[in-house]
Amino acid sequence: MSLSVSQRCRNIQPSVTLAIDSRAKQLRAMGLDVIGFGAGEPDFDTPKYIKDAAKDALDAGLTKYTPVAGTVELRTEIQAKLLRDNRLEYEPTDIVVSTGAKQCLYNALCAILDPGDEVLIPAPCWVSYPEMVQMAGGVPIMVKGDEKENFVVSPAELEAHVTPKTKALILNSPNNPTGSVLSGQILRAYADIAVRHEFFVLSDEIYEKLIYDGGRHVSIASLGEDIKAQTIVINGVSKSYAMTGWRIGYAAGPKNVIKAMTSFQSHTTSNANSIAQHAAAVALTDGEKFMHESFMEFNARRNLMYDMLTSIDGLKCHLPAGAFYMMLDISSLIGKSVNGKEIRGSDDFAGALLESKLVAVVPARAFGDDRYVRLSYATTREKIIVGIGRIAEFVKECE
Ligand code: PMP
Ligand code: GLU
Numbered sequence: 001m002s003l004s005v006s007q008r009c010r011n012i013q014p015s016v017t018l019a020i021d022s023r024a025k026q027l028r029a030m031g032l033d034v035i036g037f038g039a040g041e042p043d044f045d046t047p048k049y050i051k052d053a054a055k056d057a058l059d060a061g062l063t064k065y066t067p068v069a070g071t072v073e074l075r076t077e078i079q080a081k082l083l084r085d086n087r088l089e090y091e092p093t094d095i096v097v098s099t100g101a102k103q104c105l106y107n108a109l110c111a112i113l114d115p116g117d118e119v120l121i122p123a124p125c126w127v128s129y130p131e132m133v134q135m136a137g138g139v140p141i142m143v144k145g146d147e148k149e150n151f152v153v154s155p156a157e158l159e160a161h162v163t164p165k166t167k168a169l170i171l172n173s174p175n176n177p178t179g180s181v182l183s184g185q186i187l188r189a190y191a192d193i194a195v196r197h198e199f200f201v202l203s204d205e206i207y208e209k210l211i212y213d214g215g216r217h218v219s220i221a222s223l224g225e226d227i228k229a230q231t232i233v234i235n236g237v238s239k240s241y242a243m244t245g246w247r248i249g250y251a252a253g254p255k256n257v258i259k260a261m262t263s264f265q266s267h268t269t270s271n272a273n274s275i276a277q278h279a280a281a282v283a284l285t286d287g288e289k290f291m292h293e294s295f296m297e298f299n300a301r302r303n304l305m306y307d308m309l310t311s312i313d314g315l316k317c318h319l320p321a322g323a324f325y326m327m328l329d330i331s332s333l334i335g336k337s338v339n340g341k342e343i344r345g346s347d348d349f350a351g352a353l354l355e356s357k358l359v360a361v362v363p364a365r366a367f368g369d370d371r372y373v374r375l376s377y378a379t380t381r382e383k384i385i386v387g388i389g390r391i392a393e394f395v396k397e398c399e
Helices: 016-029 048-059 072-086 100-112 128-135 155-160 184-197 255-266 274-285 288-310 346-357 381-397
Strands: 095-098 118-123 139-144 166-172 200-204 231-236 249-252 325-329 372-376
Touching (some): 072 095, 072 249, 095 100, 095 255, 100 128, 100 166, 100 200, 100 255, 128 166, 139 155, 155 184, 184 200, 249 255, 288 325, 346 372, 346 381
Parallel strands (some): 118 139, 118 166, 200 231
Antiparallel strands (some): 095 249, 325 372
16 A cells, blocks of 8 residues: 555645635735735624624533534524525425535535536636535536626536536526626526436525625525425525634535435534534524625725726726626736746736735636636725736736
8 A cells, every 4th residue: 555645635626715815814924015806705804793692602601512414593593594585495404504605515515426427517616616526526517608698608508518427517696706696597497407307406605695786696496396306505604794714504405415414414524613503593683784784895896896907908807796706807918928927827827916016816727717817806995996006017017
């Protein structure tokens, strides 16, 4: 035998979004004035009523193991939330709480995939989906969205990628990294395909509260009993309640899948943090005012960033309909050089920008399209003004 790590782990790429964020934080700790458009993490503090709930949980001694699937208190609040916001009826036994939506996604994939099963992933997509599918033994099948349609994959294109091995489709609306929002009509068409070919849908709805210009979130599971029976809805408190570090996510879906996810989790991490679970339950009872205020602020930042970026010669971008990301088209700069170094793709662009202007962005190669970089506008307007100003200088220096 050898002392090497497994084949499976050798092939895993570390999360680029998290790596860029930690690099930016490291440079900042060294005293450098870095502007971070890297990780998608609300910059607001967790609201006080939620922090108070965590303190209450500690004082009340809620410091022991909870049921693996989550406390009844939290699952009951999630049940109420899914009915209230998404018109979805679930029993607490149809819900499992995990350490972030990230763990829910991975548990769900492990619960449904056998080796070689295919998972359709509309692209560009969040960096962790294809890695997670592979870690769970599946094969990611990337389906490129049409740029002219805000990167939305047409139902015909999606269906063209279905094979007898297709086991699931991962949807993410609003989308990270494109900001696209799937309409009820598109979701209906996707649902018909999933029902016709009998595969699961993992619906990642973590950005549901961030849809601009009067748009509305539709959960694919709400479109009928047939598609609901094949859908695993995934959500969490990270983005809506500025609770990224608390690590609480949840999944709701068919009983057999939720049961398998719970058994799987019982042997890996057991329950999610007991204090954070109580805080999340309390978060879900309130927070409308906080979410409205953060929504208004994100909207103002989106408009500011878009106006500034589109006024820079040589760059293009779409106005995203949701989430807090913007895809910046850098294709006109590919092949040019800055400080004597050629920009061959999004990694070079992001590396050179961080090095020379101290602005962190995520190369979209990680999301499946090397002609773009992703900017997160989950940062203050002041930083957006300074950061985009530096990007404008950088572009001028490319020759
Ligand atoms: N899905 C998407 C699309 C995301 O961008 C993120 C980012 N964190 C997650 C899931 C995971 O969220 P959580 O913090 O709940 O694990
Ligand atoms: N989801 C966020 C992002 O894409 C946070 C980092 C991560 O979990 O990937 O930036």
